[in-house]
Amino acid sequence: xxxxxxxxxxxxxxxxxxxxxxxxxxxxxxxxxxxxxxxxxxxxxxxxxxxxxxxxxxxxxxxxxxxxxxxxxxxxxxxxxxxxxxxxxxxxxxxxxxxxxxxxxxxxxxxxxxxxxxxxxxxxxxxxxxxxxxxxxxxxxxxxxxxxxxxxxxxxxxxxxxxxxxxxxxxxxxxxxxxxxxxxxxxxxxxxxxxxxxxxxxxxxxxxxxxxxxxxxxxxxxxxxxxxxxxxxxxxxxxxxxxxxxxxxxxxxxxxxxxxxxxxxxxxxxxxxxxxxxxxxxxxxxxxxxxxxxxxxxxxxxxxxxxxxxxxxxxxxxxxxxxxxxxxxxxxxxxxxxxxxxxxxxxxxxxxxxxxxxxxxxxxxxxxxxxxxxxxxxxxxxxxxxxxxxxxxxxxxxxxxxxxxxxxxxxxxxxxxxxxxxxxxxxxxxxxxxxxxxxxxxxxxxxxxxxxxxxxxxxxxxxxxx
Amino acid sequence: xxxxxxxxxxxxxxxxxxxxxxxxxxxxxxxxxxxxxxxxxxxxxxxxxxxxxxxxxxxxxxxxxxxxxxxxxxxxxxxxxxxxxxxxxxxxxxxxxxxxxxxxxxxxxxxxxxxxxxxxxxxxxxxxxxxxxxxxxxxxxxxxxxxxxxxxxxxxxxxxxxxxxxxxxxxxxxxxxxxxxxxxxxxxxxxxxxxxxxxxxxxxxxxxxxxxxxxxxxxxxxxxxxxxxxxxxxxxxxxxxxxxxxxxxxxxxxxxxxxxxxxxxxxxxxxxxxxxxxxxxxxxxxxxxxxxxxxxxxxxxxxxxxxxxxxxxxxxxxxxxxxxxxxxxxxxxxxxxxxxxxxxxxxxxxxxxxxxxxxxxxxxxxxxxxxxxxxxxxxxxxxxxxxxxxxxxxxxxxxxxxxxxxxxxxxxxxxxxxxxxxxxxxxxxxxxxxxxxxxxxxxxxxxxxxxxxxxxxxxxxxxxxxxxxxxxx
Numbered sequence: 030x031x032x033x034x035x036x037x038x039x040x041x042x043x044x045x046x047x048x049x050x051x052x053x054x055x056x057x058x059x060x061x062x063x064x065x066x067x068x069x070x071x072x073x074x075x076x077x078x079x080x081x082x083x084x085x086x087x088x089x090x091x092x093x094x095x096x097x098x099x100x101x102x103x104x105x106x107x108x109x110x111x112x113x114x115x116x117x118x119x120x121x122x123x124x125x126x127x128x129x130x131x132x133x134x135x136x137x138x139x140x141x142x143x144x145x146x147x148x149x150x151x152x153x154x155x156x157x158x159x160x161x162x163x164x165x166x167x168x169x170x171x172x173x174x175x176x177x178x179x180x181x182x183x184x185x186x187x188x189x190x191x192x193x194x195x196x197x198x199x200x201x202x203x204x205x206x207x208x209x210x211x212x213x214x215x216x217x218x219x220x221x222x223x224x225x226x227x228x229x230x231x232x233x234x235x236x237x238x239x240x241x242x243x244x245x246x247x248x249x250x251x252x253x254x255x256x257x258x259x260x261x262x263x264x265x266x267x268x269x270x271x272x273x274x275x276x277x278x279x280x281x282x283x284x285x286x287x288x289x290x291x292x293x294x295x296x297x298x299x300x301x302x303x304x305x306x307x308x309x310x311x312x313x314x315x316x317x318x319x320x321x322x323x324x325x326x327x328x329x330x331x332x333x334x335x336x337x338x339x340x341x342x343x344x345x346x347x348x349x350x351x352x353x354x355x356x357x358x359x360x361x362x363x364x365x366x367x368x369x370x371x372x373x374x375x376x377x378x379x380x381x382x383x384x385x386x387x388x389x390x391x392x393x394x395x396x397x398x399x400x401x402x403x404x405x406x407x408x409x410x411x412x413x414x415x416x417x418x419x420x421x422x423x424x425x426x427x428x429x430x431x432x433x434x435x436x437x438x439x440x441x442x443x444x445x446x447x448x449x450x451x452x453x454x455x456x457x458x459x460x461x462x463x464x465x466x467x468x469x470x471x472x473x474x475x476x477x478x479x480x481x482x483x484x485x486x487x488x489x490x491x492x493x494x495x
Numbered sequence: 496x497x498x499x500x501x502x503x504x505x506x507x508x509x510x511x512x513x514x515x516x517x518x519x520x521x522x523x524x525x526x527x528x529x530x531x532x533x534x535x536x537x538x539x540x541x542x543x544x545x546x547x548x549x550x551x552x553x554x555x556x557x558x559x560x561x562x563x564x565x566x567x568x569x570x571x572x573x574x575x576x577x578x579x580x581x582x583x584x585x586x587x588x589x590x591x592x593x594x595x596x597x598x599x600x601x602x603x604x605x606x607x608x609x610x611x612x613x614x615x616x617x618x619x620x621x622x623x624x625x626x627x628x629x630x631x632x633x634x635x636x637x638x639x640x641x642x643x644x645x646x647x648x649x650x651x652x653x654x655x656x657x658x659x660x661x662x663x664x665x666x667x668x669x670x671x672x673x674x675x676x677x678x679x680x681x682x683x684x685x686x687x688x689x690x691x692x693x694x695x696x697x698x699x700x701x702x703x704x705x706x707x708x709x710x711x712x713x714x715x716x717x718x719x720x721x722x723x724x725x726x727x728x729x730x731x732x733x734x735x736x737x738x739x740x741x742x743x744x745x746x747x748x749x750x751x752x753x754x755x756x757x758x759x760x761x762x763x764x765x766x767x768x769x770x771x772x773x774x775x776x777x778x779x780x781x782x783x784x785x786x787x788x789x790x791x792x793x794x795x796x797x798x799x800x801x802x803x804x805x806x807x808x809x810x811x812x813x814x815x816x817x818x819x820x821x822x823x824x825x826x827x828x829x830x831x832x833x834x835x836x837x838x839x840x841x842x843x844x845x846x847x848x849x850x851x852x853x854x855x856x857x858x859x860x861x862x863x864x865x866x867x868x869x870x871x872x873x874x875x876x877x878x879x880x881x882x883x884x885x886x887x888x889x890x891x892x893x894x895x896x897x898x899x900x901x902x903x904x905x906x907x908x909x910x911x912x913x914x915x916x917x918x919x920x921x922x923x924x925x926x927x928x929x930x931x932x933x934x935x936x937x938x939x940x941x942x943x944x945x946x947x948x949x950x951x952x953x954x955x956x957x958x959x960x961x962x963x964x965x966x967x968x
Contacts, residue, residue: 266863268856340856347572347860350520354527403875410612414605421601453530 041109044130048105050137052147055396056389057382058101061361061456064149065370068097072378076246078254078317081239083188084151096382097149097375104153105146107182109133111160112467118167119428119471122478132470139408140463141358144401148362149371151189152460158186158197159439159464165224166204166215166435167428180231187235191253192457195446197232200438201225207434215431255317257324263452264331267344273331348448353441356462358405359398360455362391409462412469419472424479429472436468511600515583518604522579524611526621529871531857531864532575535835535931538623539844542571546852550720552791553729555713557662558625569854571623578627579620581656583607585634586942592641593903594949606945613883614938615832618876622836623845625663626935632660632671633914633939637907640678640698643690654705661709665727666921666932671706673917674910675699681909688905722792729791731798732781734925736773738805739766739780741818747805755804758784758797770927815924822923823916830937831930832880833873836866884937887944894947899954904946911939 052058063080070077070085071092077085091103112133117125137143145153161183165171171179187193208221215221236252244250253259264270331337365371366387376383390396416433419425440461447457526532537554544551545562565577587603594602611617619627635657639645645653661667681688682695689695710726718724738744745766752760762780767773773780781787786794805811839845840862850858865871891908894900900908915936922932 266859268859272856344856350523351527351530353520354524399872399875403879407612410608414608417604418601421598 040126041106041113044133045102045106045109047130047133047137048109048143048146049102050147051143052098052101055147055391057385057391058097059144059148059362059391060365060371060386061148061150062365062370065372065374067149067151068371068374068378076243076248076254079259081188081191081252082242083185083190083239087151087185087189088149092379094378096379100149101147108142108146108153108157108160111157111164111182112136114164115160115432115467116471118164119426119432120475120478128474132467132474135470136463136466139404140466141356141405141459142463142467144358144362145460145463151186152456154186154189155193155196155443156439156461156464158183158193159200159435159461161186162197162200162204162228162439163432163435165228166221167431169217171224176227180227180234183228183231184235184238187232188239191239192443192446192450194232194236194252195450196439196442197228199442199446200435201229201232203438203442213427215427255321257321257328258317259450260328261324263450264328264341266452267341267348269331269337269340269344270327272340273327273337277330345445345449348453349441349444352444352448352453352458355453355455355457356405356409356459357398357402357455358459359396359401360459362396362398364392364394366392405459405462408466412465415469415472416465422476425472425475429468429475432468432471436464439464514600515580515587518607519576519580519583521604521607521611522583522617522620523576524621525617526575529621529865531860531866532571533618533622533836533866534839534845535622535624536839536844539846539848541623541625542845542848542852550717550722550728552788553665553727553733555662555665555727556716557659557713558628558664561625561659561663562623566853568852570857571849571853574623575621582616582620582627582631582634585631585638586610588638588642589634589907589942590946592638593901593907593946594953596949596953602949606942606949609945610938610941613879614941615830615880615934616938616942618832618836619935619938625660626931628660628663629667629670629918630914630936630939632657632667633674633910633936635660636671636674636678636702637910639702640689640695641903641906650701654701657702657705658709658712661706662713665730666918666926668706668710668726669921669925670914670917671702673921674913675703675706677913677917678910688902688909690902729795730925731795731802732774732791734802735798736770737923737925737927738802738815739773740768740770740927741815741822742768743805743811743814743818744801746814747801747811751804755800757801759801819920819924822928823920826919826923826928826933827916829928829930830880830884830934831873831877832934833871833876834930834934836871836873838867838869840867880934880937883941887940890944890947891940894950899947899950901950904943904950907946908943911936911943915939 046053066077066080067084067088070080070082071088072094074082074085074089076082087104088097088100091100093099113125113129116129116132120128122128133142161179165179168175187197204221204225208215208218208225212218239252240250243252243254248254261270264273331341372383372386372392375386386392416437419429419433443461444458447454451457520527540551540554541558541562544554544556544559545566546568548556548559548563550556551559561578562571562574565574567573586607587599590603590606591599596602607616619630635653639650639653639657642649657671661671678699682692682699686692713726714724717726717728722728735744738747745763748760748763748766752763762784765780765783767780772778781791781794784794786797805815846858846861846867849861861867894904895908915933918936919933922928926932
């Protein structure tokens, strides 16, 4: 291994600590209530209720059943490498390391990146998917090894959350349409089609893997155990479920009607509090299966009746608008003490981490997010201005324009999908918001380099290719 | 070098429409962030009267008509979106009149993002309240007297909007009259600001005509509903409350209760020292006198001679004048954004209106909103707002002093400053001093500062490149 290669590796290993900054500051990786479920599934390797197995596998591989620190370090390292690759493809300069370092420091300080990469949650992988999209669509030459590595990473990202599958499918479809009607977006159209095919392969593999995994565990050849329950919660939240039940109570069993009418009005209440009507159902797969079959005809009725469907679409349009603005960084990061699911999961399986877990800033309730959120909103606003301006600036390279499109699409589709399927939540949107800040930083550096005539190595693509 | 041949985002008509529809979502930001349009305690009354279209005590009908038009009696979201869209367009028009650049969409886009982040714009345009229309009046007056290329259709649209804005809140009537009067005087004293004197006079006449139409409409509306041919049925109640707060009422009653026979004289020793205890609280003086909210029209006739006597007596007028100056200055510094944006739960008027009149489906959304869970905090926002306002005033002064303001920027500056000062004067004299009614206009100062900043950038680029200021080389 030559000296430069060695220095590069050391650089990435060390700079990853910056991205882990929030976990180091906290004293332990950040957790949410769902982290406990993922940790448990990493030991049992049984697909957890509501979530696919992907992140459980990821934890299993990198925790060595010993510590959670390695898990967040590896996820931060992956994100670090992807960010570096995106930067070097968008701004081809010799000063890549300086730009990269300054950008990750800025992102960790002023955006949601650090807070999500330091969380024992698969949310950080959602923006990773869009970075892979960008890299694969813009990279001029892709070796077999490169393709394999990116596909493997994409595969892991996709099997970590079901909504990632839909978001990716929508993005691939959009790019396909974009390539057909506006080929100027990419530099090499034929190559872009091939890359989209590659991405689609990754997506299909992920879907098949998840279905086989469910089948193997005796849950049938399907993606999710309880799709109707999840959708019913969303329908309950926007009032549509109650309306349907009120108007169709005569056709439905009275007991079902009474039970479901008691459903909480927010998904948070439904899944995470003691008020949960489905508290019992949380405990066993059998109960969830029963619940799913209970909700299935209701969800089907709503989705196939134009009157309700129109209302559902309207609610989702509104919801998407609301979701686009839900950017509180610390959503769901609260104190988890001795009786909490994350603590019990860690204590039971990772004896070393138990004490450390309890003595963190998070679990003493010392993490406050008011000022951080305030800065985050402000930085995203300024980032949007820069991104918008780059569309007007004739000197911005096509690679950056493509990055703009991917980041904005990712941000928008994430809002659409999470709103339609899960519910409105800051946690689900701010996980991806730092992509906009990254994009704006890249634009800014690109402009600085042009304005001051600093040497760029070469254009993103030769103009002849364009 | 990274280069591209041309900009990727050329805006045509369809794209321009799409641009406005989508960029309006930025102004809707606080409502989307909140999870529901923001509501104030009076929002319930406006919503209620949008169904029966009957005149309400102390509120003109204009905003209720607006709600009726855009809510389709189903949802309150389109109302908020429509008012944001109107304000978005007015801001765009004002910017393009002043900042002469090819990048007008970018300038507008960046300005609205900054306004939403740094000023009160978003918080008022997302409220189901007519307060945002007061700043709309100022922008319309500016656009109407400055736009050289105004055609008949756009003139009609502007004048129509002006009428809707004026009839939405009683304070908008004297405000518009005072601004127009001042502009008439300004034309006489400093005619060189306006391009064509004759056109300027004519347009001011049209605007004045709109004020007349608005007043006539309100009076006819009240007359039609048996309330007499007058604009407000309870104006004396509010003025009395303000006079109680500044002490004139007590002074008047002490001086005159022996000479006049008025019911209020029986309570002259228990006149409260604030508007709330006079009008709104559970133990309000009017309630003690037997005039609860539904009987304010009767109270108005009791209080009317007192107000008339105070306003026509030089002795009290002098006192009133002094209190007015003090109150105006106090009001000018009241710019807290979140006043009145408290949690409204199941027993509140806004909730009841949404549940029983609009759409029951939206009640979950209403109750789950940050505002109605008491999670909206304004400390940081207000701190930032005051800092930004201070800097904005410095920038405006800088722009004025170093002559960075073109003719249009000067007219907008004058119109906005007049509007802000007159608004403070009217509110502090006739109503109660409070942040809500001043912060509704304060974002205009930030808008002006941002426009001036862009002017400065353009001038600097012009000097550097020695080419016409087009932003693009």
